[in-house]
Amino acid sequence: MSLRDRMAKGMSITLTDDDEAAAASMKPTVPVTGPGQTMQITALRRQIEDLKTELAKRDDVSVAAEARLKEMEEQLMSAASDVEISELVEVPGRRRYMSPEKKLELRENLRHNKLVHPVVIRRRPDGTKEIVSGHNRIDEYKALGRAKIKAVFEDSTEDEAAANAFWANLLQSDLTDFEKYRGFKQMQGRFPAITQAEMAEQSGLSEAMISYLLAFDDLPSEVLSVLNDQPALIGSHAGKTLAGLAKNGRTAEVIAAVGQLAEGKIDQAQAVKLASAKPAKAAKAAETVKIKAGKADYCVMRRAANVVRLQFKSDEEASRVQAALQKVLEAESACFTAAQRNS
Structure with missing residues (x-):
């Protein structure tokens, strides 16, 4: 028995290369009375979910398989009954997120079209009816002022219901x-x-x-x-x-x-x-040194990181110092190059 069988007592379906033969083997009949009907509906739901999972893995799905899936979904819908929305109880953590835009689309769809997939509920020991899946459809039925919705009952324990709801939601592409x-x-x-x-x-x-x-x-x-x-x-x-x-x-x-x-x-x-x-390193404040000629400033020298800036009173003095500095820097460069070669 597979893990999913152990968790949800589901019915495993594996499609062969011959989809028609596989589809022909999936023809459950729904009993017309009480517990037997509930158990068979639960089995049919799980067959549908497993078939959807298998088909989602395939690049090419036959017409026969798609037709069989539609037939099974129609059979499930025909077994659904009307339930009072006010009697339904929501379990926290089971609802699938839907954006406001998607909710509006769903509401307008339900306003003009019949419900294609019934919601799934289960009877709790205290007699209340718990929503397994279909929370958003129920919300939009409420918004449309409808008191009842088509639903099928699931025969499951609390753990199985939680597992079933998750597997069903996982098939939704917008989860x-x-x-x-x-x-x-x-x-x-x-x-x-x-x-x-x-x-x-x-x-x-x-x-x-x-x-x-x-x-x-x-x-x-x-x-x-x-x-x-x-x-x-x-x-x-x-x-x-x-x-x-x-x-x-x-x-x-x-x-x-x-x-x-x-x-x-x-x-x-x-x-x-x-x-x-x-985090960016805080920039060091620029260092400023003023070189005096008597009481007046001869030169203002500023250094920020690896940049040194000199400012003189006249262009002539700046030009003269530039020529002198060039000789000094050329000499320093020669010493640096020699040191690099010897290292």
């Missing part, structure tokens, strides 16, 4: 890297023995990507707090770089850079550059 990180952290919390290799196998992500995602763990708590409110702010690669900088003693710089990023003052690349930048 942010920070949300993926939070999901994998929850997996580690619920299944302490899980390895990064196993998470990579079950998610379809590479082990390297899992490592990048989990690097969010090393960001300062102040940055994690910002990301909880703005999960799309930082991607995994920038997150790993900033986490590395924080671990190497640049915590304050990372917090400051992310603060400017959150305010929209800089972009992600600039935030990484700002957090990485070494």
Whole structure:
């Protein structure tokens, strides 16, 4: 039994080269009564998720496989029933982030079209109905003033529901890297023995990507707090770089850079550059020496770092001293060159 089977009791599907033959083997029937129906709907949902995962890995998907997926989704929708939105309970940490723009698009879509995918809920021991997936659809139904929504019941434990919600969300292309990180952290919390290799196998992500995602763990708590409110702010690669900088003693710089990023003052690349930048050395104050001729200034000499500047009262005196200095510097250059050769 696979790791995902152990975590969510899912039904594993592997497509062969002959998609038609594989598709023909996926024809579950939905019982019409109580517990049997709930269990079969749960199995059908997981079959759909596994099939989507398999198809996402392929460059070329047959018409038969796409048709079978659509058929399964329609079968799931036909098994859904109307539930009162007011009876649904949200579990913290399970909601998928959606930008205001995307929410508006979803609302307008639902305003003019039928719901394509039912939301998923489960009955809790206390009799309440818990949302497993579909939080944003439910929100937009509320915004549209609708009291009911199509839903299917899932037969699962609390741990299985959390796993199922995460795997379902992971299939969404707009899931942010920070949300993926939070999901994998929850997996580690619920299944302490899980390895990064196993998470990579079950998610379809590479082990390297899992490592990048989990690097969010090393960001300062102040940055994690910002990301909880703005999960799309930082991607995994920038997150790993900033986490590395924080671990190497640049915590304050990372917090400051992310603060400017959150305010929209800089972009992600600039935030990484700002957090990485070494503090500029304070410039030494210029040294000024006044050379007197009696009570008057004969020459004012200023030196800043490796630059010496002389200022005289007249052009004639500046020209005369320049000629004398040139001879002195040429002699010094000859001595320097000889010393270099002998060293």
